[in-house]
Each structure stands twice: as structure tokens, then as C-alpha cells.
Amino acid sequence: MFYTNKKVVVFDFDGVIVDSNKIKYDAFFAIWSGHVSKYMVKESLLIGGDRTKVIGRLYESSDKSSHIDYKLEYLVNKYSKMVHEEILKIGVSKNVLNFLMNTNKKIFINSATPQIELIQLCNDLNINQYFAGIFGSPKSKKANFNIIFDNYNTTFEQIAFFGDMQSDQDVADEMNIDFYKIFSKESDFI
Numbered sequence: 001m002f003y004t005n006k007k008v009v010v011f012d013f014d015g016v017i018v019d020s021n022k023i024k025y026d027a028f029f030a031i032w033s034g035h036v037s038k039y040m041v042k043e044s045l046l047i048g049g050d051r052t053k054v055i056g057r058l059y060e061s062s063d064k065s066s067h068i069d070y071k072l073e074y075l076v077n078k079y080s081k082m083v084h085e086e087i088l089k090i091g092v093s094k095n096v097l098n099f100l101m102n103t104n105k106k107i108f109i110n111s112a113t114p115q116i117e118l119i120q121l122c123n124d125l126n127i128n129q130y131f132a133g134i135f136g137s138p139k140s141k142k143a144n145f146n147i148i149f150d151n152y153n154t155t156f157e158q159i160a161f162f163g164d165m166q167s168d169q170d171v172a173d174e175m176n177i178d179f180y181k182i183f184s185k186e187s188d189f190i
Contacts, residue, residue, distance in 0.1 A: 001095045002103075004160035009103070010148065013111035013118060013136075017096055018125070021186035028054060031079050036062045050112065050137060051167040052076050059137060063100035084124070092125055100130040105150070109134045110144045110161070129152055141171045164189065 115136035
């Protein structure tokens with residue numbers, strides 16, 4: 001599944017380590033159920049951005065009186081907690097876990113998921129010990145790759161990046177890093 005002759009492997013998290021893209025997508029609808037239309041949620045998702053931007057747009061366009069006790073921060077935290085709980089239910093696939101346990105390669109995560117949440121998820125999934133570094137937002141994937149280069153004596157020629165989205169490939173191409181497509185259920189490569 002993750003064959004490469006490179007010495008360093010970098011994984012995106014969602015859709016690669018854990019099949020969680022749909023969980024995250026569905027959670028946007030769940031936190032707004034009864035407050036805004038599904039069309040508005042889809043529209044905000046299509047505009048893009050991180051979870052705070054997506055939820056913020058919906059918050060601004062919603063009837064705030066229906067969220068009298070809810071602030072934007074509460075809704076973002078509710079989303080994060082919901083996603084975290086669902087990811088723990090599905091866990092890491094046996095193929096991924098087998099690779100992590102049996103490889104002698106240096107392994108990193110580089111994700112758009114908030115880094116604090118990503119580290120907590122990896123701890124709760126009992127996989128944190130397999131990674132030399134776990135990197136997420138607010139830094140970009142490009143900035144995170146630069147941290148890997150600078151702090152781990154690694155060059156782009158040594159890295160294989162496994163991702164499931166075009167945005168992953170775009171970063172790899174921009175940085176001249178070998179990219180390996182993962183065709184997850186929600187991948188935009190399909």
C-alpha cells in the first residue's frame with residue numbers, strides 16, 4: 001500500500017491515515033441541522049477554507065437568535081469534538097497500522113487539520129509513537145515541509161508524500177517532492 005524506496009514518508013492524515021473525510025464533511029451538516037439549510041452548508045463548503053472559515057460564514061448568515069447561547073468558538077469546538085469522537089470509533093486501518101509498526105523509515109504527518117487536534121487524535125489512536133513529527137495548521141503544508149527539511153536533516157529527494165487530494169499533489173509538485181496518490185472514498189482524484 002505504501003511502497004517507496006524513499007527514506008522518509010510523509011502522510012496526509014484525513015483519507016490516508018484514517019478514512020475521515022466523510023466524517024468531517026457530515027459534521028458540518030450535523031452542527032447546523034435545524035439552523036441553516038443544507039444548501040447553505042454546501043455553499044460554504046464549496047467556497048472553501050478551514051473549519052473556522054466555513055463555520056464562520058454559516059454563523060454570520062444564520063439566524064443568530066437560534067444560537068442565543070452559542071458563539072462561533074463554541075460551534076467550532078462542537079465540530080472538532082464530534083469529528084474526534086467519530087474518528088476514534090473507526091480507528092486506523094490494519095494496513096496503515098501494519099506499515100507503521102513494521103517500517104524502518106522516518107515517518108511524519110503533514111495535514112491541514114489543526115496541529116493540536118492532530119496530536120491529540122494520534123495520542124488517542126495510539127499511533128503517535130510511530131511519527132518523528134506531526135504537523136498541521138495553522139501552518140500550511142508547505143511551511144510544515146520546510147520544518148521537516150530544516151529540523152530533521154531531510155531533503156526533498158528523500159521524501160515520499162502520500163495524499164488523497166489534488167491540493168496534496170499541488171504542494172508536492174511545488175516543492176518537487178515525489179507524490180503518491182491514495183484513492184480514499186472521498187478523494188478528489190476519483
